[in-house]
Each structure stands twice: as C-alpha cells, then as structure tokens.
Amino acid sequence: MEVAWNKNDTILLSQQRYTGEILKQYKMEQVKPRAIPLPVGSHTMPAGEKDEVLADATPYRALVGELNILAASSRPDITQALGMLARFMARPTKKHWRLLLGVI
Structure with missing residues (x-):
C-alpha cells in the first residue's frame, strides 16, 4: 500500500503497484x-x-483472493462484484472467469 500526503494535508491511499502486478500476471x-x-x-x-x-x-x-486483498483495503467499489463471483469458487465456469477478469 502506498500512502501519500498532499499540500492540503490529505492522505491518499493507493495500491497501484499491486494492481499493476495483478494485471501483468494475468496479461x-x-x-x-x-x-x-x-x-x-x-x-x-x-x-x-x-x-x-x-x-x-x-x-x-487465486484471483479471487488477490482481488479480495484490494477490496478489503482500498477498493470497496469491487466488493459486491467480488462477493458474487466468489460464490462459485468450487465450480467456476468460463463465463465466471471472464467476469472475474473484468473486475480487475
């Protein structure tokens, strides 16, 4: 997690590097x-x-787990989609996989 302060004393949290690594891993x-x-x-x-x-x-x-880290710490906007797709971890289909790749 990257933490940055700007001139207005605002703290910015980012996981841009981690997200970039996930994108690179899945091409x-x-x-x-x-x-x-x-x-x-x-x-x-x-x-x-x-x-x-x-x-x-x-x-x-593995991707559900990696995205869960993002959702829990800095990306609450993907939480609902991730929760819906995590229900199928026992028997995911190709359609579930395509939808999960879109969450990244």
Missing part, C-alpha cells in the same frame, strides 16, 4: 478500465448443463 496490462466492475445485466448463476466448467479452478481462486 492484462493493455486493458482499458471499466466504470463498473460487472457489466449491467450480467447474471452469475451456478454451472448448468451447457456451461463449460473450468478444468482447473486454481487460477480463479
């Missing part, structure tokens, strides 16, 4: 930021018959 450095973490009208449902479940859920779980 998303060139992605444009979104105004909201989840697209309007996106539905997160448990895996159905037609949904393709991820073969290895480990990267999904």
Whole structure:
C-alpha cells in the first residue's frame, strides 16, 4: 500500500503497484478500465448443463483472493462484484472467469 500526503494535508491511499502486478500476471496490462466492475445485466448463476466448467479452478481462486486483498483495503467499489463471483469458487465456469477478469 502506498500512502501519500498532499499540500492540503490529505492522505491518499493507493495500491497501484499491486494492481499493476495483478494485471501483468494475468496479461492484462493493455486493458482499458471499466466504470463498473460487472457489466449491467450480467447474471452469475451456478454451472448448468451447457456451461463449460473450468478444468482447473486454481487460477480463479487465486484471483479471487488477490482481488479480495484490494477490496478489503482500498477498493470497496469491487466488493459486491467480488462477493458474487466468489460464490462459485468450487465450480467456476468460463463465463465466471471472464467476469472475474473484468473486475480487475
């Protein structure tokens, strides 16, 4: 966490470096930021018959954990989206993975 003081005696908290490391790890450095973490009208449902479940859920779980650190300390704006997607850590689908990558 980076802490900065400005001339107005305001304290600014940032995790820009940590966020940059996450983006780099998932090869998303060139992605444009979104105004909201989840697209309007996106539905997160448990895996159905037609949904393709991820073969290895480990990267999904790791990213949920990394984003949880951000949400708890300096990014409360992603908390709701992260909470919705964390419900599927046992059996995430490719759709859940794409939505989770959009939260970054």
